[in-house]
Amino acid sequence: MFTRRTALAGSALSAGLMALPLHTLAQGTKKDSLTLAMTLEPPGLDPTAGAASSIAEVTLYNIYETLTKINADGSVSPLLAEGWEISPDLKTYTFRLRKGLKFHNGEPFNAESVKFSFDRAGGEKSTNKDKRTFANLTTQVVDEHTVVLLNKEVDPDLLFLLGQATAIIVEPKSADTNASKPVGTGPYQLGAWSRGASVSLVAWPEWRDASSIRIRRATFRFIPDPAAQVAALLAGDVDVFARVTPRSMAQFKGNPRFQTLISGSRAKTILAINNAREPLQDVRVRRAITAAIDRKAVIQGAADGLGVPIGSHYVPGAFGYVDTTAINPYDPDKARRLLAEAGVKTPLTLTVTLPPAPYARQGGEVIAAQLAKVGIQLKLQNVEWAQWLSGTYGNKNYDLTIISHVEPFDLGNFAKPDYYWGYRSEKFDQLYEQIKNATRPADRARLLGEAQRLLAEDCVHAFLYQPQWVTVAAKGVQGLWKDMPIFVNDLSAMAWA
Secondary structure, eight states, X not given: OOOOOOOOOSSHXXXXXXXXXXXXXXXXXXXXXXXXXXXSOOSOSOTTSOOOHHHHHHHBTTTBOOSEEEOTTSOEEESSEEEEEEOTTSOEEEEEEOSSOBOTTSOBOSHHHHHXXXXXXXXXXXXXXXXXXXXXXXXXXXXXXXXEEEESSOOTTHHHHTTSGGGOOOOGGGGGGTTTSOOOSSSEEEEEEEXXXXXXXXXXXXXXXXXXXXXXXXXXXXOOOHHHHHHHHHTTSOSEEEEEOGGGHHHHHTOTTEEEEEEOBOOEEEEEEOTTSTTTTSHHHHHHHHHTOOHHHHHHHHHTTOEEEOSSSOOTTSTTOOOOTTTSOOOHHHHHHHHHHTTOOSSEEEEEEEOSSHHHHHHHHHHHHHHHTTTEXXXXXXXXXXXXIIIIIITOOOSEEEEEEOOSSXXXXXXXXXXXXXXXXXXXXXXXXXXXXXXXXXXXXXXXXXXXXXXXXXXXXXXEEEEOEEEEEETXXXXXXXXXXXXXXXXXXXXXX
């Protein structure tokens, strides 16, 4: 889902990292440090324990690794697995694991650690947001370096899902403390974490390919304010800012000190609606909200034009996509009629909860102005990211909220009975089961189209747009992802020219 945002104290390492610019080295040597910035701070450093995509932005492929690796173009390649075989019925996966690897705490990586990780992820006490995927898997250890996954369902996306942050392989002894003391098999270890300010990572000298690592130290700074984001880049305090506010792009595009990348995504920016609350339980009210919203104006106001309108929880370019934007088009007169049909007396007052990301805060202002024209008054409630995760996502305490769900394959969230949207549909549940078990691509594409239309007709949310992300970086930084099928900062691929 989803997508998507003090001075260091404590260790001598953290003090040293902040005392000097990270890429300042002895004269004549190549820079080997990097400062990156993010809009949102991760609530913890264990991606199996929280839904925030910011956790993976710091940890995936850096601290933790997975059996497979998702590349910038969306393809999948081996990582902790050397290779695999898939049975003809697409339900049995045999993985051959890399040999001689170990975790940061010295424990060996092997088939038992894979089994532990996946059993834990799908277990009764799991808080993994992809728990359903892992609950369908039975993991069998063949020998120390061979593991077999038996899937109850046909899932053509499984290799991709096994490269996401929820599928990290964890060391059993450290699993319970990974949120604050992460232990993985990756090329970096935690240096220091100054809550509210930054996280620093340092290269792990015992990684299997340690000699290839060119960024030895990296610091992630958390800068939610758009003006401060721009100032930090211009001052040279930040070398890389992925998903920076789009409004900054004009200041950097013609500047020879910087490079700007506009990245595609599989994200869905939505005005999420709490379907369990009155009067939002009434589909006519949800349709009225959507009819009052001009998606193109929202894209311009919230994302500076960098987005494509969507009508359901699926995006152009994804397998099986159908255009559903005409199902609930912009029509303020229709919005007024629907509210009247639903017996809603206007003005109807609702609260829209806005996390710190600029697209949410800016989008809230645009949507509030649009809804006011049809008799819906929005109270703008700005919250910090931790409040959004606990109150909105965790406790379902909201009417409306603007959020980007960044996971590529997350239609299954609509089939979760306790998900924060409060949406329940037996028809959708049955359809999703058919999608998961469709072996023929043509059948799966058809079913995906039906699912998109159903979500649009039920108007579960006001589906807004597929965002395009802006990355601004210093000119000499190499190895940045051009597109972002998932949110990740692969430090081992980065270097200074």
